[in-house]
Amino acid sequence: MLKISPSLLAANFANLESDIKAVEDAGVEWLHLDVMDGMFVPNISFGPCVISSIRKKSKLYFDVHLMINEPIRYIEDYKNSGADGVTVHLEACSDVSGTLEKIRSLGMKAGLSIKPATPVSEIKRYIELCDLILIMTVEPGFGGQKLIPETIKKIGQVKSLCRKYNLQTEIEADGGITEQNITELINEGLTVCVAGSAVFRAKDVEEAVKKLRGT
Numbered sequence: 578m579l580k581i582s583p584s585l586l587a588a589n590f591a592n593l594e595s596d597i598k599a600v601e602d603a604g605v606e607w608l609h610l611d612v613m614d615g616m617f618v619p620n621i622s623f624g625p626c627v628i629s630s631i632r633k634k635s636k637l638y639f640d641v642h643l644m645i646n647e648p649i650r651y652i653e654d655y656k657n658s659g660a661d662g663v664t665v666h667l668e669a670c671s672d673v674s675g676t677l678e679k680i681r682s683l684g685m686k687a688g689l690s691i692k693p694a695t696p697v698s699e700i701k702r703y704i705e706l707c708d709l710i711l712i713m714t715v716e717p718g719f720g721g722q723k724l725i726p727e728t729i730k731k732i733g734q735v736k737s738l739c740r741k742y743n744l745q746t747e748i749e750a751d752g753g754i755t756e757q758n759i760t761e762l763i764n765e766g767l768t769v770c771v772a773g774s775a776v777f778r779a780k781d782v783e784e785a786v787k788k789l790r791g792t
């Protein structure tokens with residue numbers, strides 16, 4: 578079944594506890610945590626302190642998306658803060674394999690993400706080190722953008738790659754996902770849907786999650 582991973586970036590930062598409770602009550606499986614360093618992307622969000630504080634309030638799977646340069650420097654910090662999975666950007670790592678191996682060695686699920694302009698062929702040599710591939714469907718850095726249609730076919734390309742290697746890798750997409758465009762992504766092979774605005778900015782969070790699942 579499709580997993581929904583609401584992006585906390587779109588939540589009300591003055592009311593994180595109640596906003597997280599609302600998505601838990603709506604039955605989501607994961608919580609997507611966007612970490613930005615103002616260098617890899619032109620925005621700054623939050624880091625391990627915030628994640629360890631909310632860890633005490635939630636049992637959801639913490640799906641941490643690191644949009645930071647050379648994330649290998651901070652993998653232990655995210656482990657200690659309570660991350661279940663850590664996804665890094667291929668474009669941000671000088672040692673992609675070493676970074677993915679470090680995530681796994683600490684007992685977390687390793688994810689690899691690519692920006693809209695990076696082809697899926699770049700992932701191929703790392704696929705066996707990945708538990709998850711994250712296809713960015715917008716330029717990383719900000720919530721509330723429109724999905725770039727050309728990125729959709731990359732989900733199907735990742736699915737073919739995983740099939741070829743006989744891997745059960747999660748395929749996640751992030752950015753601009755709505756109830757209007759999600760069916761196309763699911764048809765390509767999406768297994769984890771990140772949604773910020775579509776969930777946290779909805780009038781009725783439960784209804785919004787149901788609509789993303791197509792129910």
Ligand code: DX5
Nearest residue numbers: 717718720721752753773774
């Ligand atoms: C963008 C982040 C996304 C973003 C998604 O860099 O990685 O997770 O918060 O938000 P929406 O769903 O509003 O595009």
Ligand code: ZN
Nearest residue numbers: 611642751771
């Ligand atoms: Zn994200």
